[in-house]
Amino acid sequence: MRTNVFLDKAVVPDVQKLAKALGETYKYWTDIESYVAVKHPGVNLEWKNYGEKHGWSLKTLLKKRNLFFCSAYDNYFRVVFVFGDKAVAAVEQSDLPLNIVEELRSAKKYMEGRGIAIEVKNPKDVVNIKKLIEIKIKN
DSSP states (O other): OOOOSOOOTTSOOOHHHHHHHHGGGHHHHHHHHHHHHHHSTTEEEEEEEOOTTTOEEEEEEETTEEEEEEEEETTEEEEEEEEOHHHHHHHHTSOSOHHHHHHHHHSOEETTEEEEEEEEOSHHHHHHHHHHHHHHHHO
8 A cells, every 4th residue: 555655743744854755756846846836926835734544745725726735655756636627628638648537537526526646756747747737727
């Protein structure tokens, strides 16, 4: 079972701990952070603890709107989005890989929308995350 590396509620993740946990994929984390900061000034990042099972995640907000969450695992991280109907339709019409479109399409629909978690392990994943960020913001 995959487990968030930051489960201890008393220890808030910092840059050093994050870089150590993510290893080579830390550069992808910082790439996404930089992209959001430059492309969408005003985005706020805050570490939140979601309990002993889920641990710490970096919550990304534009004003008061949740954009996505990032959680650190051993040598990779996951980015989680929740999309409403309009954004799901935009993903379906995008050039994103079919597996992402299918995963989102088949995700259970909740009041907030459909959720999708993308594991980030290589540069292609970062390109897809950036596309999903833009779809989320525009829809």
